[in-house]
Amino acid sequence: MPQPFELTATEAAKKMRQRDLSPVELVESLISRVDSLEPRLNAWVYLDREAVLADARDKEAELGSSTKLGPLHGVPIGLKDIYYTAGIPTTACSKVYADFVPDYDATTVSLLKQAGAIMLGKTVTTEFACMDPSPTINPWNPAHTPGGSSSGSAVAVATRMCPAALGSQTVGSVLRPASYNGVVGFKPTFGRVSRYGVIPVSWTLDHVGWMARSVADIALLLTVMAVPDSHEPITQRQPSSEFVSLNIMAGLESPPAPRIGVIRRFFYDHADRETCEHTDGVLEQLARAGAMVEDVTLPDSIDTAIEDQRVIMAVEGAAFHQANFERQPEDYQPGLREMLRRGLATDGPTYSRALERRQQFIAEMESLAEQVDVLLTPSTPTPALADLTNTGNTMFQGPWTSCGLPAITIPSGLAASGLPFGIQLIGGSFAEARLLGAASWCEKVLDVHLSPSVDG
Amino acid sequence: MPQPFELTATEAAKKMRQRDLSPVELVESLISRVDSLEPRLNAWVYLDREAVLADARDKEAELGSSTKLGPLHGVPIGLKDIYYTAGIPTTACSKVYADFVPDYDATTVSLLKQAGAIMLGKTVTTEFACMDPSPTINPWNPAHTPGGSSSGSAVAVATRMCPAALGSQTVGSVLRPASYNGVVGFKPTFGRVSRYGVIPVSWTLDHVGWMARSVADIALLLTVMAVPDSHEPITQRQPSSEFVSLNIMAGLESPPAPRIGVIRRFFYDHADRETCEHTDGVLEQLARAGAMVEDVTLPDSIDTAIEDQRVIMAVEGAAFHQANFERQPEDYQPGLREMLRRGLATDGPTYSRALERRQQFIAEMESLAEQVDVLLTPSTPTPALADLTNTGNTMFQGPWTSCGLPAITIPSGLAASGLPFGIQLIGGSFAEARLLGAASWCEKVLDVHLSPSVDG
Structure with missing residues (x-):
C-alpha cells in the first residue's frame, strides 16, 4: 500500500470517492511530508495547517452527504505565489508585494x-x-538549480509534498523546472485558461501552467480550468464548439500511437551530446512501440523569435511594473531590475516590429504543428546544471510560449x-485533447517514474 | 435603359453573362465617364486606357469560349493606390513611393x-x-471634404466612374468617405481578408475595405476575397468551418427583419442635431417595417479606446516608416510627419498598455455585438463639412476598426x-453573413439611392 502522499491526484480522488481514503488522512500525510522536507527544500511560502485541515474535514463531511462531488473533491493543490488568493498573502516572493493580500481568488483558483x-x-x-x-x-542534488520560475511547485510535486501545483510560463517557467525535477509539466494553448488574478509578467506571453506526476492528472486539471472568463479577454477566442472535458478525457482512454514530428534543427544544435543521445533512444523506443516518427523543419522565423520574445517580455514587464519600479527600484532583484530598465528604454516601434514578426512566427509554427499529431524535442538542452547563479536555459520552452501552442514535458530517464x-x-x-492523448501514450510506453531520494 | 456606367457590379456581371452587355462596351462607357468627370474630381492617379480595353477584349472573348467564368467576369474595379499591382506604379500618393513599381499583386488584387x-x-x-x-x-459640393483616406475610391463609385473600388480602413477611411459621398462602404472582420501587398499604416488596425452602390455588390466582393492567405498571419485565425460564400449569398436572398441594437451614448452625444433626428427617422422607418429596435449600451472601455487607437496607429506607423522617415522627413506631409514623430517618441510600455486595454475593449465590444443581429449608429457625426483642411471626423468608425468587428454604411438620405x-x-x-443580410434588408426598406449631379 502506498502512503497517501505518494498518490497522484487522479488516484487520490478515486480512492476518496470510493471511501478508501479520507481527505483528512491525505492532508495529514502531505503536511507531515512538508514538515519533514520543507526545512531542506524551501518549496513553500505559505501553508496554514489548521485552515487546510479544517477544509479537509469539510470535504470529508461532504463526501458522506453530497451527491454532487467535483472531480477534484478533496485533492490538495499547491499554488505558485502569484495566484490571487482571497484573504491570503500573495507576494510573488518580492519585497514590492510583501504586504499584498488580495480580496478575490484568481479565476483558476475559483475553478479548482x-x-x-x-x-x-x-x-x-x-x-x-x-x-533571479x-x-x-x-x-535531486542541492548543487544544481531546481529551475525557475515555478521552482516551489516543481519541487513540491517531485518530492510528493502535493500531487499537483499551479505554475506559470512566460518563457520556460513551467516545463523547465518540471523537467529538471522529474515531473510532468504542462501549459495549454494561449487563450485556453484564464490568467485573471495572476500577477503578470508579460500580457502577450504569460500562460497559466501546472505540474503533476501523471498525464492523467494534467488532463484532469485542464478539464476543470479550460473555461472562458469574461474577466480575461484572451479566453474569449476559445473555440466554443469543442466540449473540452469530454474530448480530453476520451483521448486518454486508449490513445492511438501518435505521428511524431521530431525537430532536430535548433534543438539538437543546442542540446549537449548526452541529451541528444537520450532523446534518440526515446524516439527509437516510441517507434518500436508503433509511433510514426518523422523529421520536421522549423521555419526560419525561429531565428528572430528568441530575441523578439526577450524584447516583448521586457517591455510588457515594464508596462506593468513601471510605477512601482520608479518608486522603489532597489526593492527589485538585479536580474529583474536590468530587464525593467531595458523595457522602459525600448521604444514603441521596436516593440511593435517584434510583435509583428511574432505574428508571422505564430502562423508558421501553427502550420508546422498541424503536420503531425505532436512535435517532439528534448525538454531542456541539458539536465539541471550545477550552477545556482541562474535558473537554467529557457530556449527549448520559449518558442512554444511565444507562439502559444500547448506543450507538455514528461520524465524520460536519468542522466549519468x-x-x-x-x-x-x-x-x-x-488541440490539447490530441496532445494529451499522445503524451499519455508515450508515458505508457516509456514507463518512467522518477522520485528523488529525499528520505535519507 | 440605363447607360452601362450606371450599372452595379452585380447587374453588369449578370448582363454580360446573359450576353446583353459586352465587357468592352462597359469599359468604354466607364472610360468616357472618367474622361468627362476626372478633370473636375481628381479621383484617379493611374488609368491605362489601352491596357484596360485590351483586358476587356480578352474578357469578351472568354465570355464566348469559356464555360467556367468567375463571378466578377468582366467587371471593372478601382484600386486605392496602396494596393500592390505587378508592373504598375503603387505610390500611396506620396513622394516617398513616387517611383515604386511592385513586382507582384496584392492577394486581394490576385483574387479579384x-x-x-x-x-x-x-x-x-x-x-x-x-x-493629410x-x-x-x-x-456633391466642391467646398466640402470628400473624406479620406479612400477619397478617390469613394468619389469614383459615387459618380459612376466604376461600380466598385477597394479602399482601406485604419480608423475611418472606408466608411466615412463612403457615407460622405452617398455610397455603400464596408470593412470585414479583422482577419477575414488578407492585407498582403497593401502598403500598411498600422499592422494591428489596418483593414481592407471597399465601396459599391449596393449591398449585393459588397457581398459579391467579400465572397471573392474572404480567403485565408499563408502570406498574411491574421487570416490564419478565420473560422475555417464556415463556407463563407454560400452563407453570405444565401443571407441576401430574403433576409429576415433584423434585431437592431441602437447605441445612443457616445454616438448621439457627438452627432449634430440634424444627424440625430435623421437617424431617429431611419429607426422609425425600420421599426415600422418589422425590425426589432432596442437600445444597447457601450462599455466604459470606449472612454480610452479612441486615444489608445491614436497611440497604436502612431507607433505602428512609425514602426513601418522609420527608416524612410529618418532619411527624408521633408517628403512626408505635415499631418503624417507629426504622427510619425509622435510614434517614434512613444515608449514601448505606453504602447503596450494601449494594446492591452484594447484587448479588453475588443472582448467587450464582441459581447455587445452578440446581443443583437446588428448594431446601428449614424455613420458620421455630421455630413461632410465645408472644411478642406482635414478629411472629417473619424470617431464614429474608429471604435469598430479598433475592435475589428465588421461594419457597413448604407446611404440613408440627404441633409438640408x-x-x-x-x-x-x-x-x-x-458574422458578415448576418450583417450583410441585415444591411440588405435595411437597404430595401429605406430604398435610398443617391447620385450627385455631376453632368451639368
Missing part, C-alpha cells in the same frame, strides 16, 4: 475550489516569476549525473 | 483577377492612407445642405 480541490498552500516563485534564482533547493531528463511534446493550437 | 474582374485603375488616396487631405473633390447621410451597421465577429 468549485471542483472540490483543497488549496494546500502557496509555493515559492522566483521574484515576480522572472529570472529562488531559495528553493533541487531535491543522476539528474532527470524529460521530453517535450507540442500540440496544435487548441 | 481570378474572379474575372478588370483592374480599371488606381484611385487617389491621402498620402499613405493617413490624414488629398486633391480629390467632393462631387444637400449632402448625403448614412447609417452604419456593425455585426458580430466573423
